[in-house]
Amino acid sequence: MKESALFLAEGFEEIEAITVIDVLRRAEIPVKTVSITPSLQVKGAHGVVVEADTTFETVTADDFDFLILPGGMPGTKHLDENKKLNDWLLAHVGRGGRVAAICAAPSVLGRLGLLKGKKATCYPGFESMLLGADFTAAPVEVDGNTVTANGPAAAIRFALSLVTAIKGESLAREIAAAMQV
Incomplete structure (x- = not known):
């Protein structure tokens, strides 16, 4: 199984990043945190400093x-x-390939x-930045190879949707039950 990459930019939303990392790793899905800055240390929108697994320069898209x-802001702006x-x-x-984005990042x-x-x-x-999309107000949307979510409160559901996409609904339900979701 290939790793997934979670990109960290200065000002990322901590709940949305850490929750996804946590849930994927509980499901034994390899996920690598990738700093888009030259530093492994990346500060979130609320001042939490996270050490990424690697920097952008050391990985390839394949x-x-x-x-x-x-x-998160200004994290989404930096990603964009x-x-x-x-x-x-x-x-x-x-x-x-598959992509996933939460909160402002679907923009x-x-x-x-x-x-x-x-x-x-x-x-x-x-919403106006989701060019050509069929916008819904749902907490999480899965459409083909794309997963989007609407914000911090949806972070666990978003992460469980990734587990479902990668390893199946049965494991996602098991992880959800263990987390009392």
């Missing part, structure tokens, strides 16, 4: 299954402005045209 974007990440997302989806996928014709959700106020 290494990963899901490319995962946590939201990162040309290398944008190129990766476009190439990854072009090869049939990154939307701006790149990766949500055209797909059901998608996001944090309130970012």
